[in-house]
Amino acid sequence: MSRGGDGIDILMLVDRLEAVINGANRMPMTSKVWIDEREALDVLDLMRTTVPEEIKQARRVNQEREKILAQAQTEANRVVSQAQERADRIVSDDNIAQQAEERARQILERARHESEEVRHGADEYALDMLDRLDAELQRIQSSVRNAIGAMHAQGPANLYEEQEHPEQ
Secondary structure: OOOOOOOOOOOHHHHHHHHHHHHOOOOOOOOEOOOOHHHHOOOOOOOHHHHHHHHHHHHHHHHHHHHHHHHHHHHHHHHHHHHHHHHHHOOOHHHHHHHHHHHHHHHHHHHHHHHHHHHHHHHHHHHHHHHHHHHHHHHHHHHHHHHHHHHHOHHHHHHHHHHHOOOO
């Protein structure tokens, strides 16, 4: 979701899950902790609803990229059309016609070049946003897997057994 404060940010949820784990009661003389299962599951549920919002944001970035590309194509077509109209008006004289053709070629080349620059910039922006989202999702997935692994490692049976027979 947005980083502007109008929703829950996925990174905030990762921090919250980490706080749940770090704030858990430690078992004496072990590296294991007791965490509030409900609180951890609540954070995971929020993550499940927030990650699709992050994906929607990536889709919006993609749509914006497509809009920019369409605008660039429209502008390129307009410039090409104007160049063609200008060239057609000047064609009456052979010498002027040659100049007009050269100028039209230059305008077309400039329009193509500008269109490619805009398209390239839009592609880079979209790729950067998708790379950031991918890295963020990988980081979240790693955190969730670590939390799940930690919870499995200290499973309920192990906790009960350690309470009855503490290490000496």
